[in-house]
Amino acid sequence: MKRVFISGTGNVGKNLIGLIQQYDVGVRITGLENRRGMISGEHLTNNDVENFLKNPEKFGKNKEKAEYDIFVDLRTASRDGRMELESYISEFQKGKNVVTANKSGLANYWPEIFQSCKNENSNILYEATVAGGLPIFSTLRASCGYFKVRSFRGIVNLTSNYIIKKVNSGINLKEAEEEAIRLGIAETDMSDDLTGKDSARKAVIVCNSLFGKKFRLSDFKYGGLNLNKIEQNSMLLVSINEDEEFKAQSGIQILEENDPFLKMGPTAMAAEVGFYGRSNLTLMEEFDGPLETASAVLSDIINI
Numbered sequence: 205m206k207r208v209f210i211s212g213t214g215n216v217g218k219n220l221i222g223l224i225q226q227y228d229v230g231v232r233i234t235g236l237e238n239r240r241g242m243i244s245g246e247h248l249t250n251n252d253v254e255n256f257l258k259n260p261e262k263f264g265k266n267k268e269k270a271e272y273d274i275f276v277d278l279r280t281a282s283r284d285g286r287m288e289l290e291s292y293i294s295e296f297q298k299g300k301n302v303v304t305a306n307k308s309g310l311a312n313y314w315p316e317i318f319q320s321c322k323n324e325n326s327n328i329l330y331e332a333t334v335a336g337g338l339p340i341f342s343t344l345r346a347s348c349g350y351f352k353v354r355s356f357r358g359i360v361n362l363t364s365n366y367i368i369k370k371v372n373s374g375i376n377l378k379e380a381e382e383e384a385i386r387l388g389i390a391e392t393d394m395s396d397d398l399t400g401k402d403s404a405r406k407a408v409i410v411c412n413s414l415f416g417k418k419f420r421l422s423d424f425k426y427g428g429l430n431l432n433k434i435e436q437n438s439m440l441l442v443s444i445n446e447d448e449e450f451k452a453q454s455g456i457q458i459l460e461e462n463d464p465f466l467k468m469g470p471t472a473m474a475a476e477v478g479f480y481g482r483s484n485l486t487l488m489e490e491f492d493g494p495l496e497t498a499s500a501v502l503s504d505i506i507n508i
C-alpha cells in the first residue's frame with residue numbers, strides 16, 4: 205500500500221482524493237494540507253478527509269509527525285519555483301518520493317531537483333505538468349523508452365488555443381474569455397496562459413525530459429497571443445526538433461490548412477512525437493480538466 209501526503213486540495217487535489225477513494229489501486233491518503241491547515245494519520249477515514257476539506261482552519265499545521273511514502277505537489281505554482289525546489293529537496297532528504305502536477309519547480313530548477321533526487325536515491329514523476337491528463341511521458345517510458353526522441357510538437361495550453369479557436373469562429377475576445385472561465389478551462393487571471401509563460405514552462409520540461417537538456421525558464425525565449433490580432437489558422441504550440449541543430453520554441457504558429465492540429469476540437473490537448481528508428485506517435489485527448497490531470501497524478505503515484 206502506497207501512503208501519500210497530498211499538498212494542495214484545490215481542483216486537482218479534490219479530484220485525486222475522489223479517485224483514490226473510488227478505486228482500489230493500492231494507494232492510501234495519510235496526510236493532506238492546504239494553505240489553511242494540515243491533517244495526518246495512518247488511518248484517515250473518508251469522514252476525516254471530508255471534515256478537513258470543510259474546515260481546514262480547525263486543524264494544525266505541523267507536518268513533522270506525518271507518515272507517508274510519496275509527497276504529492278498539487279499546490280499553486282510559485283512565481284520563481286523556489287518554494288518547490290526547497291520542499292522537494294527536503295522530501296528527498298527524508299527518503300520520500302515526489303509526484304507533481306505543479307510545473308514551476310521543474311521549469312526553473314530542473315538541474316538542482318534531479319541532482320538532489322539522485323543524491324538521495326529518490327524518485328520524482330511529473331506527468332501532469334505538461335498537458336495535464338495527456339499521458340506523454342508515461343506512454344513514451346512504458347511503450348518506446350528505448351527509441352531516441354527526435355521531435356515534439358504539442359498543444360499544451362488549453363486556455364490560449366480555446367480562445368484563438370473561438371475568436372476565429374466569430375466570437376469576440378471578451379466573450380471567448382468569459383466562456384473559457386465558465387467552462388472551467390481558464391482561471392480568472394489568465395495572464396500566464398496568454399503571455400505564453402505557461403506553455404514555455406512546459407516546453408522547458410519537455411526539452412529536459414525527452415531531449416536530455418538542462419534548461420531553465422530564464423534561458424527560454426517564448427511568445428504568446430497578440431490579443432489585437434488573432435490570426436486564422438494560428439495556434440499556440442511547443443515545437444522542438446533536433447534534426448540538424450537543436451531548436452525549441454513556444455509561441456504562436458500559423459498552420460497549413462490541412463494540419464491535423466487545426467481539425468481537433470477547441471478543448472483538445474495533443475502531442476506528436478517523432479523518433480529515430482520508428483514512426484511518429486500522436487497522442488490526443490478531447491478535453492483536459494482537473495479530473496484528467498488527477499488521473500495522470502494517480503498513475504504517477506502507482507508507477508513511482
Ligand SMILES: NC(=O)c1ccc[n+]([C@@H]2O[C@H](COP(=O)([O-])OP(=O)(O)OC[C@H]3O[C@@H](n4cnc5c(N)ncnc54)[C@H](OP(=O)(O)O)[C@@H]3O)[C@@H](O)[C@H]2O)c1
Nearest residue numbers: 212213214215216238239240278279280281305306493494
Ligand atoms: N487544473 C488543472 O487542470 C491543472 C492541469 C495541470 C497542472 N495543474 C497544476 O496543478 C496544481 C494545482 O492546480 P489546481 O487547479 O488544483 O489549483 P487550485 O484549485 O488553485 O488549488 C491549489 C491548492 O494549493 C493550495 N496551496 C497553495 N499554496 C500552498 C502552500 N504553500 N502550501 C500548501 N498548500 C498550498 C491551496 O490552498 P487553499 O485551498 O488553502 O487556498 C489550494 O488547495 C497547480 O500547480 C496547477 O498549475 C493544474
